[in-house]
Amino acid sequence: MARRRPSRSIDSDARAPAAPTAERAWIEACRVLARAARFEAEIATHLGRRGFTPAIVAGALQALRDLRYVDDAMLARRRAEDLLLRRGCGRLRVAAELTRRGVADSVAEAAIMAALESHSEAELARRALRRRFDDAATLSGADRARAFRFLIGRGHPVEIVSEILGAQN
Numbered sequence: 001m002a003r004r005r006p007s008r009s010i011d012s013d014a015r016a017p018a019a020p021t022a023e024r025a026w027i028e029a030c031r032v033l034a035r036a037a038r039f040e041a042e043i044a045t046h047l048g049r050r051g052f053t054p055a056i057v058a059g060a061l062q063a064l065r066d067l068r069y070v071d072d073a074m075l076a077r078r079r080a081e082d083l084l085l086r087r088g089c090g091r092l093r094v095a096a097e098l099t100r101r102g103v104a105d106s107v108a109e110a111a112i113m114a115a116l117e118s119h120s121e122a123e124l125a126r127r128a129l130r131r132r133f134d135d136a137a138t139l140s141g142a143d144r145a146r147a148f149r150f151l152i153g154r155g156h157p158v159e160i161v162s163e164i165l166g167a168q169n
Contacts, residue, residue: 020052025060028052033069037078040070041102076103076111084115088128091121093155125156125164139165 028050029043038046040061047057064070076098083089083097091112098108116124132150133139139147144165151161 020050020056022056022059025052025056026063029060029064030069033064037075038070039072039075039102040065043070045102072103073107073111076107077114080108080111080115084112084124085119088124088131089154090125090151090156090160091116092157096155121157121160122163125151125160128154128156129164 025047028047032038032043032046043064044057044061047060048054052060061070079098079101080094083094084091089097094112094115095105095108098111099105103111129147129151133143133147148161148165151164152158
């Protein structure tokens, strides 16, 4: 039987994690931002889960703001444009997504209004409908119901969907 080699692990005291400091919080926040742009609330949640105190998290967020590494308003505008103009989502779904990610209601509403500035909601809903259904102009009763559920599910307001599909009986 072969002999086992002795373990080369370091002692358990050396493996204990270092105390959470402002510098470690800054490094961790930058590491998170290196992967993708994040909202302040997402960074704060991440740092909190890593064991950083609220004071250290607030300091790291302020430093990120000062260097303009985080900008919730700009990121909310980009996300709203992506969802509204490219993915066919409606105003309600965009607002829910931004709120879920920790964006203030006023910032989310401003981002949505900026994205809708040159487009009507009805136009965007029609575009989403055409992408999903080949011949949106000649939908049968069952297909109209599916189209209605599709647009409502994508976050388009009922008024807009009813306008596009006509009155539902």
